[in-house]
Amino acid sequence: MKIRSLHLAILLLLQLPLYAQKARDIRAYKERATQVRNEVWEWDIPAFLYGVKAKIDTTSSAIVVARHVDVKASSSRKMKNLGNSIRVERGKDLFYSNTFREMVKINDKAALEEYSQFSFRKFKNLNSYFHRGLATTIMGVRIIKPNGSIREVNVDEEVVNEQENGREKSKLAIPDLQVGDLIDYFVRVEEQKDVNSPVDDQMFVLGDDKPILQYSVHAEISDKYFVRYRTSNGAPDFIVKKDDDGAVFDLLIRNIPNLPVGLWMSPYRQIPMIRMSIAFGTRTEEGQVAGEIRKNPNAMEAKNVLLKEAQLTDKYFATLPSLAELKFQVKNLLDKYETNMHDEIPEDSLSFYAYYAFRYLAFYSVNASDKIVVGKSRNYSTPNNRRFLGYLYQVMQNLNIPVEYVFVVSRYGPGQNDFLTGSDYEIMLRTKTAKPVYITADGVFSNCSDLSSEYEGQKAPAIELKKSKRQYNEVGAFKDIEIGVSKPEQNAKTEQIAIAFDDNMQLLKMKRKTSIKGYLRSDEQKRLLRFEDYYEAERLALGIEKSFMEEFADSKRNRSLAEEYTSAFEKARTEQKDDFMDEIQEQFDIKPKDLIEYKIEKMGLRHTDPDLVYHTTFTLDGLVKKAGNNYILNAGKLIGEQLQIKPEQRNRKVDVYQPFARTFEYQIELTIPKGYTLEGVDKLNKSVDNECASFTVTSTVADGKLQLKVRKVYKHNFEPVAKWESLLQVLDAAVDFGNQKLLLKKA
Incomplete structure (x- = not known):
């Protein structure tokens, strides 16, 4: 007992300095965070002041009033001499910081939902910024009311953790944000580096799904660094000036229109942007010289880099x-x-x-x-x-x-x-x-x-x-x-669905066979397959005599592991049912009332048998409504939800980068309940076929059954903007079909 107490006391003594260090770090962080917030809120950038005082157009869901990026890559000694209160760590000769600040006007509920609580991933996406190492991250958020009053959010208290796809994600809640408010926020990353530490590549994306009234960049980079940058897609160049320590890069752009960045775009190839690489020192073998600024490297330089x-x-x-x-x-x-x-x-x-x-x-x-x-x-x-x-x-x-x-x-x-x-x-x-x-x-x-x-x-x-x-x-x-480029039939999802009504005419029982090939296959493999199955299939395909479970069971040392794996397999199998439920809900936008059967027929593990095939039997509620003695069936929903183009996305001015050419085909057999007839079947039939895509529906009624065949094809993975209207014709036809209803009339 004495030995145990002594051991515990030693552990506590060892931990005390760690706790003290942690407390010191927290105090230092809070002091630095306060300094940074004061510094950023006092930036002399008129656009941020203009946003507070001026009336702003409200035709867009949200408007970026001002966006500014500030980058510094300098010596730690210089930063300390400038009075920034940065504690220089031993062996850390370089200081790097990236500050992204944005002021956004909230004009409707959609924007309010987006900004009231958003993950730290959003900061990264907005900034198009990728950080490679450990660093100090400082954030600030202010809410500015229409009357000009300003309230700063206590960022440290409003961080919440939530589960997303089985992983914990940190989110920042923004309380009391309302339509009509301005949200003014920033995120800064600071890091002290040694000479061998890489500096984050910078990317200044001059476009967004919201209009941007002003976008500005200011970068100060020491002549200890080699700078390579590229302007793309019509982006303007920096104004570059030299000072005693290195180079200063400035950029100012106003009135950037919004773009459909969330719908079939390739931002790197369609949005004006400037990318910048910053590397320390002179490295002759890599063709870099400290203090040099190289703009738009040529193809030969690229080949040299790739060869090395x-x-x-x-x-x-x-x-x-x-x-x-x-x-x-x-x-x-x-x-x-x-x-x-x-x-x-x-x-x-x-x-x-x-x-x-x-x-x-x-x-x-x-x-x-x-x-x-x-x-x-x-x-x-x-x-x-x-x-x-x-x-x-x-x-x-x-x-x-x-x-x-x-x-x-x-x-x-x-x-x-x-x-x-x-x-x-x-x-x-x-x-x-x-x-x-x-x-x-x-x-x-x-x-x-x-x-x-x-x-x-x-x-x-x-x-x-x-x-x-x-x-x-x-x-x-x-x-x-x-x-090469694949054809639409190589990336296909085909479903055979037999549908019957329950006795109360409220539930639809669906017996479905799904076959998926090509690029469409991967997502469902990841969601639906289980290791126990695909491990065994590949073991046998490779001619491996014993499974790891058999080897564990034969070993005294690892026998208990076989039991643990058996238990884990059973749990995974239980979770698989939930994943099939999610797959059905994702397609039909309705959670199944009951999942009766689910089975994988083919896993698509090899090029010799590449298709994923599975069967499901389930019931859906919500597609049938009673109308007196009759019933209304949402027939267009039997193939699931269709992509609907938002009003602001219809007037497109950029080319269309689709993921790949693809085909969706549904063969549906609906048993008509005895004593009822179907009306409106002829309205289901459609045929829109052009150079970009097609959507066809054919239907027949015979022997008490509705036979419905629906086929949607995207013919290419890229369409020039001149053909956008042709693509819209097909998309609209699919949405129109999705709204079609049938009347089951009492005979």
């Missing part, structure tokens, strides 16, 4: 100690497959088998030391793309599969001619076989040869690195390849 990245990636992974073991495990799996399945892997299929063996090791195999994760959350595991493909490149080479690096840009990222840094590109692999196979690393269910839809139609430089040390890899060795 490919060489460094190859060299790094080729020398990792873990690579030898990984090569052995993949080769061992392939050898066991041939032995246990009594089947030799064809040479033209080796890359596929190698990929699936590698995917199994990355996502499916289980070790006794692993944390038990067998529910839906496991399905959302994503690899570090460069790490995954860096290892796989070496594995492929070890199996004598010729392979090359492909550097591809996303349709939703900067274009190939808008290069700024190597991070603009993502890596893919491409086999140099008779029929080339593209390989990416999207996640647990990626088939070999699956590509992300965001790469479709993009030109991409590819290079096969030379193996001999005597051979030199050169920029001229790059060749441009073009990624």
Whole structure:
């Protein structure tokens, strides 16, 4: 007892300095936060004062009266000498801060809901700002009433935590915000860095879904840094001035119109913006010189960066100690497959088998030391793309599969001619076989040869690195390849639905078979599949004799683990029912009254059997209403909700970036209750077909049943704005069908 008490006392003594340090940190943070808030609220920027005093147009849901971004990358010593009360940490020679401030006029309930409580993710999205490290974050919020009175929100007290998709998210509640108010807020990130710490890339996006009356930027960057920046999509240039410490960048723009950023846009390619990369010091091998400002780097500079990245990636992974073991495990799996399945892997299929063996090791195999994760959350595991493909490149080479690096840009990222840094590109692999196979690393269910839809139609430089040390890899060795574009029938969702009324004519019983292929498949795989099932399927497909459960059960040391996994599997299976309920509710916008049956028929795990197929039987309430002796059926809702274009989105002035070409098809058989007839069936029939899309409905009534076939097709992944009206015709036709009703008339 004495020993235990002494041990506890020592622990408490050890913890006291930690508590004291924490208290000091809290006091220092509060002092600094107060200083920063006073500084920001006193900024001499007329637009923020104008917003408080002036009458502002109320035709938009919300208006950004003023938006300002302030960036500083300087020496800690200079900041201290300026009287900013920044405590310089030992070994931290550089100071970085980014302040984003915005004043918004709230004009209706939709804007009020958006700003009354919003997650910290919103700050990031509004600023288009990505922070890579630990830093001090300081926020400030003020509410300005129409009479000019100002109330500052106590940010520290109004932060709430909520669950979102199983994860805790911090949100900031803004009490007493009302329509007609102005919300004036900022978020600042401050960080002291050593000379090897990267500075966040900056992105100034000159557009939003709200009109912006004034957008301004002020950046002070020390001549200790190398600055590379690019103006895109017609963005104006900075006014750049030199001072004793470095360079000052200023930008001022007024009256920026709103854009449909939430509807089929590629902001990097359609919104004027300036992107900036800030790197410390002179690095000759990387082509950077401290104090230099380089605007709009050329294509040759991009190729040099990509070549160095490919060489460094190859060299790094080729020398990792873990690579030898990984090569052995993949080769061992392939050898066991041939032995246990009594089947030799064809040479033209080796890359596929190698990929699936590698995917199994990355996502499916289980070790006794692993944390038990067998529910839906496991399905959302994503690899570090460069790490995954860096290892796989070496594995492929070890199996004598010729392979090359492909550097591809996303349709939703900067274009190939808008290069700024190597991070603009993502890596893919491409086999140099008779029929080339593209390989990416999207996640647990990626088939070999699956590509992300965001790469479709993009030109991409590819290079096969030379193996001999005597051979030199050169920029001229790059060749441009073009990624293909899928057809609408390759990305399809098809449903067969048999519908019957219950005895009370209130509930609809739906027996549904859903088949999903192509890019539409992934989201539902992640939501609906369970590890127990897809692990077992892949184990058998690879010819692995024993499951990890059997191995655990045979081991005295790990026998209890088998029982724990069995319990976890049962819990995951229970949660799977809720996920099927969510899938139904998402489609029909109605929570099912009862889910009677749900079953996965095909999981779509391999390119040889790529479709996801599942069955559900459920009841829905709310689609039938009594009208005297008759009933009204919301027939248009039988295929689920349709995309409705908002009034402010109809007058579009930018091209249309759709996710991919796709097809939705519904084959519905509705049993008409005895003693009733259907009226209004002829009004269901539609046919709108143009160069962009189509929406067709055909219906017949025979033998007491309504046969309804609905087909909606988006023919391309991109449409020029000149064809927007054609696309609108189809979208409107689908919405019109969604509003159609049938009368069940008592005979």
